[in-house]
Amino acid sequence: MSHLEITQRDLRSKSREIMDxxxxxxxxxxxxxxxxxxxxxPLRRRRRFVPREEFAAMSRNAPDIDxxxxxxxxxxxxxxEPTSPYER
Numbered sequence: 115m116s117h118l119e120i121t122q123r124d125l126r127s128k129s130r131e132i133m134d135x136x137x138x139x140x141x142x143x144x145x146x147x148x149x150x151x152x153x154x155x156p157l158r159r160r161r162r163f164v165p166r167e168e169f170a171a172m173s174r175n176a177p178d179i180d181x182x183x184x185x186x187x188x189x190x191x192x193x194x195e196p197t198s199p200y201e202r
Contacts, residue, residue, distance in 0.1 A: 141156065
């Protein structure tokens with residue numbers, strides 16, 4: 115969707131319609147006295163579920179994992195002594 119310019123007066127008088135448009139992906143630049151003063155943009159919504167087919171498609175190009183090296187890296191990380199940032 116395009117990025118439309120609206121006045122502060124439009125925002126005040128048509129706020130419901132504008133917020134509905136933002137909710138559906140529309141972005142706006144708000145102006146006052148001909149000067150740009152802000153933007154209204156939709157928030158990104160995080161998906162909680164990725165369908166199996168989509169995950170499989172994304173994973174096809176992932177590099178192979180060397181499980182022995184992965185386990186060795188985990189063991190090495192566990193063997194390290196935790197240090198406090200205050201003990202300097």
